[in-house]
Amino acid sequence: MAEGTVSAFLGGPQQILVELRSVEAWRSGIKILGDVCLTVGAGEIYGLVGPNGAGKTTTLAVVVGLLAPSAGSARVFGLDPVRQAEAVRAQVGVMPERGGFYDWMTASQYLRFFAGLYGSECPPMEISERLAQVGLSSHRDLPIETFSHGMRQRLGLARALIGNPELLVLDEPTSGLDPRGRREIHELLLTLSHKCRIGVLMSTHILDDAERLCDRIGIIASGVTVAEGAVPELANMGRDLEAPDQARGDRYRLRLGDREVERASQRLPTGVSLLHREVDWCTVAVAAEYSPEVVWRELMFLGWPIREIQRLDTSSVKSGLERLYLELTKDTEQQQAA
Amino acid sequence: MDEKMPGAISMVRRRCGRSVPYPPRGLTGALTIASKEGSELLMNQRGLLWLLVTCLVLSAFALLLVSDTELGLLDNAQVVYDMVGLVISLGALLTLVVGADAIGGEQDRGSLVPLLLAPLPRSALLLGKLGGQLVAWTAMLIIALPYLWAVGSTGQNLAAGIACLILLGTPIVLMFGCLGLALGAKFLSARSALTVGLVVLILAASPAMLGPGLRQTAIGVAVDWVNPFSAILNAVDAVVIDSEPALTQTTPFAVAFAWLLLALWYARRTVSRLTGSPQ
Amino acid sequence: MSVVSIAAAFLLAAGLSGGSASAAAAEPLKIELIPSPSNPSAPRIGDALMFRSVIRNDGQKAISGVIAWVSLLEVDPGKEHPVDLEDWSAQKAVVLAQIASGQTAETKWHLRLIQSGKYWISVVAASTADAVDRISGPVASPSVAFTVASKPVVETGRVLPIASGVPLAIGALLLWRGARGRRRRPTPKDAGG
Numbered sequence: 001m002a003e004g005t006v007s008a009f010l011g012g013p014q015q016i017l018v019e020l021r022s023v024e025a026w027r028s029g030i031k032i033l034g035d036v037c038l039t040v041g042a043g044e045i046y047g048l049v050g051p052n053g054a055g056k057t058t059t060l061a062v063v064v065g066l067l068a069p070s071a072g073s074a075r076v077f078g079l080d081p082v083r084q085a086e087a088v089r090a091q092v093g094v095m096p097e098r099g100g101f102y103d104w105m106t107a108s109q110y111l112r113f114f115a116g117l118y119g120s121e122c123p124p125m126e127i128s129e130r131l132a133q134v135g136l137s138s139h140r141d142l143p144i145e146t147f148s149h150g151m152r153q154r155l156g157l158a159r160a161l162i163g164n165p166e167l168l169v170l171d172e173p174t175s176g177l178d179p180r181g182r183r184e185i186h187e188l189l190l191t192l193s194h195k196c197r198i199g200v201l202m203s204t205h206i207l208d209d210a211e212r213l214c215d216r217i218g219i220i221a222s223g224v225t226v227a228e229g230a231v232p233e234l235a236n237m238g239r240d241l242e243a244p245d246q247a248r249g250d251r252y253r254l255r256l257g258d259r260e261v262e263r264a265s266q267r268l269p270t271g272v273s274l275l276h277r278e279v280d281w282c283t284v285a286v287a288a289e290y291s292p293e294v295v296w297r298e299l300m301f302l303g304w305p306i307r308e309i310q311r312l313d314t315s316s317v318k319s320g321l322e323r324l325y326l327e328l329t330k331d332t333e334q335q336q337a338a
Numbered sequence: 339m340d341e342k343m344p345g346a347i348s349m350v351r352r353r354c355g356r357s358v359p360y361p362p363r364g365l366t367g368a369l370t371i372a373s374k375e376g377s378e379l380l381m382n383q384r385g386l387l388w389l390l391v392t393c394l395v396l397s398a399f400a401l402l403l404v405s406d407t408e409l410g411l412l413d414n415a416q417v418v419y420d421m422v423g424l425v426i427s428l429g430a431l432l433t434l435v436v437g438a439d440a441i442g443g444e445q446d447r448g449s450l451v452p453l454l455l456a457p458l459p460r461s462a463l464l465l466g467k468l469g470g471q472l473v474a475w476t477a478m479l480i481i482a483l484p485y486l487w488a489v490g491s492t493g494q495n496l497a498a499g500i501a502c503l504i505l506l507g508t509p510i511v512l513m514f515g516c517l518g519l520a521l522g523a524k525f526l527s528a529r530s531a532l533t534v535g536l537v538v539l540i541l542a543a544s545p546a547m548l549g550p551g552l553r554q555t556a557i558g559v560a561v562d563w564v565n566p567f568s569a570i571l572n573a574v575d576a577v578v579i580d581s582e583p584a585l586t587q588t589t590p591f592a593v594a595f596a597w598l599l600l601a602l603w604y605a606r607r608t609v610s611r612l613t614g615s616p617q
Numbered sequence: 618m619s620v621v622s623i624a625a626a627f628l629l630a631a632g633l634s635g636g637s638a639s640a641a642a643a644e645p646l647k648i649e650l651i652p653s654p655s656n657p658s659a660p661r662i663g664d665a666l667m668f669r670s671v672i673r674n675d676g677q678k679a680i681s682g683v684i685a686w687v688s689l690l691e692v693d694p695g696k697e698h699p700v701d702l703e704d705w706s707a708q709k710a711v712v713l714a715q716i717a718s719g720q721t722a723e724t725k726w727h728l729r730l731i732q733s734g735k736y737w738i739s740v741v742a743a744s745t746a747d748a749v750d751r752i753s754g755p756v757a758s759p760s761v762a763f764t765v766a767s768k769p770v771v772e773t774g775r776v777l778p779i780a781s782g783v784p785l786a787i788g789a790l791l792l793w794r795g796a797r798g799r800r801r802r803p804t805p806k807d808a809g810g
Binding site: 492 | 776790791795
């Protein structure tokens with residue numbers, strides 16, 4: 001595990017379904033994963049979060065045996081996912097982020113096809129059950145080409161459930177869903193995990209989903225696991241990173257000139273705390289007793305070339321987990337911005 | 339407990355009140371995939387369109403024979419020979435397109451990864467895709483039979499011509515199908531696979547258009563021996579036009595079969611390395 | 618009669634006898650061409666004919682290196698020409714190592730009738746005589762005449778229904794699939810995610 005990585009473990013014995021230790025992986029001559037570690041137990045939901053390009057999808061590819069690690073070890077159900085791929089895949093249901101379908105088929109035909117590949121004993125019964133689980137019973141005989149994005153996501157989840165897998169590997173499962181759809185998927189995953197003891201390894205960039213669903217979270221940045229642990233523990237760590245009292249108050253996002261943030265941030269008036277810096281933007285907190293308009297005039301007097309001001313909704317920002325995420329992944333985002 | 343399952347997890351377990359079976363053997367999975375591929379061709383509009391195009395080409399050729407007085411005087415055997423060659427060429431083109439789409443096209447549409455993640459050996463995936471091509475070729479043969487009967491039934495060697503079409507045409511057609519699959523797996527793109535595949539098809543077919551003088555040169559003879567199209571067409575010529583026994587055409591069949599094995603080996607190699615993304 | 622005139626007459630006689638000797642060398646070969654009794658009486662395009670040639674050596678000595686071939690001539694008025702046997706026969710020539718004096722050699726010739734018209738067929742033979750640079754022959758058999766009747770190679774009554782019916786059937790299937798797909802599409806109130 002990389003230096004500075006935080007890790008916390010669930011108490012008590014638990015069947016480990018997935019275990020990655022210091023996994024390194026390459027793609028097209030580029031090192032995508034440098035040091036990834038995670039464990040997923042039976043009946044738990046593990047969230048893999050990270051910015052775009054952090055290596056989430058590649059990590060999932062290693063877990064399902066599509067990519068062999070060049071270093072470290074990967075074990076799924078105690079098996080090598082590459083060398084014993086068939087045995088592993090028989091137990092794993094996968095929902096890729098970019099899942100294509102056979103548009104000429106109906107939903108039931110599609111699931112019947114995969115039921116045949118997974119050796120389902122009673123395809124008609126299982127198909128009906130899966131469609132009901134994901135809320136597509138009324139659309140079973142419609143061609144997939146007529147499905148909306150949300151319906152396709154659900155169908156992909158139904159396909160992942162074919163064959164009663166022990167482990168679900170889901171890449172951005174709620175991507176593109178409306179709030180109701182997301183809620184339904186959440187409830188389904190919670191049921192599968194807690195009642196049927198299915199392990200769920202899901203990648204997501206929606207921290208709300210991770211906080212709501214996951215028992216444990218791994219934060220990955222630039223191909224390295226930078227934090228891993230139970231959600232409450234990671235959230236506490238994030239709150240500990242909070243700036244002193246001056247950081248409380250209304251938060252604003254300011255757009256300055258190109259690469260002016262570094263220079264400007266050295267001159268801060270009283271009542272203003274710098275929370276986060278990017279290339280052209282910075283996030284500041286203005287103490288409650290100061291009027292924002294006064295603050296802006298003071299900043300401009302100090303030479304801040306403010307081009308735009310956005311007020312951030314304080315109710316949606318800066319949970320402990322989000323703060324930890326932002327802190328641990330800021331270098332990656334700055335590299336991408338550069 | 340299922341004794342066959344290696345590893346740490348028992349395959350027979352009860353969760354949520356249901357037992358879980360062992361995944362199917364490769365052959366069952368291959369048959370499932372072949373059935374899907376065949377249905378996609380025969381029941382899907384895109385596939386039917388391809389068969390319609392084939393019909394129209396054969397109809398145009400047949401009508402040409404009827405409408406053109408000079409061509410109408412061609413010997414039946416020559417007509418049968420021409421049509422057999424045409425069907426084999428169309429079949430090779432169709433399986434090349436089907437093969438390129440079977441993996442390259444699925445990758446473009448995003449449906450390849452779920453297939454790769456099914457608990458099937460890659461060889462079963464390849465076998466299933468080849469099965470789909472066999473369905474396509476069989477459909478073409480069924481469509482071609484009435485045309486052959488219409489243009490060749492008044493002459494001789496029609497049965498021999500049909501036998502040549504099936505026995506000699508099938509290895510060539512499947513060879514190009516394997517090539518399409520292999521290129522699709524290598525490039526992970528139907529367009530790239532088809533571009534390269536069409537170039538190979540044209541290069542392979544072009545020696546057959548050489549005149550008799552050029553084909554009798556040393557290079558021409560060598561090309562005739564190793565080129566699959568030339569070998570097959572020469573065999574059809576010998577059987578259908580020169581009335582030689584079909585059993586004497588073992589050498590052209592061996593050449594065609596050798597090319598099929600080579601293409602199959604290449605397809606197996608590229609499909610076994612599939613990961614769903616460029617390596 | 619002077620000596621010169623006698624000598625000239627002798628030389629002339631020798632020359633004449635030399636020519637006669639040449640003729641005598643070719644003459645030992647006699648060829649007979651017999652059509653097979655199983656040949657159709659009114660052959661048509663596509664039929665096959667079989668002829669049997671009998672080459673007899675009537676000379677005193679054996680004749681070696683006899684080459685025999687088929688010669689086909691089209692004799693339709695205005696279209697008289699020798700026919701290229703490329704597609705008519707797979708047998709281009711037959712080589713007979715030696716025919717002993719008084720012996721015969723038989724050869725069967727198969728002919729496929731490619732084109733209609735009136736034809737004369739004969740078998741021709743030549744042989745390499747004792748000297749390498751002297752070739753005897755050719756000697757031809759009497760011609761056998763036959764007429765090939767025309768036949769429609771492609772019967773319109775069969776082609777037209779197939780050429781139009783099969784595409785129509787596939788096209789109808791295509792349309793049916795399309796209509797079925799449209800029927801299965803949901804109405805706007807059914808659609809949604």
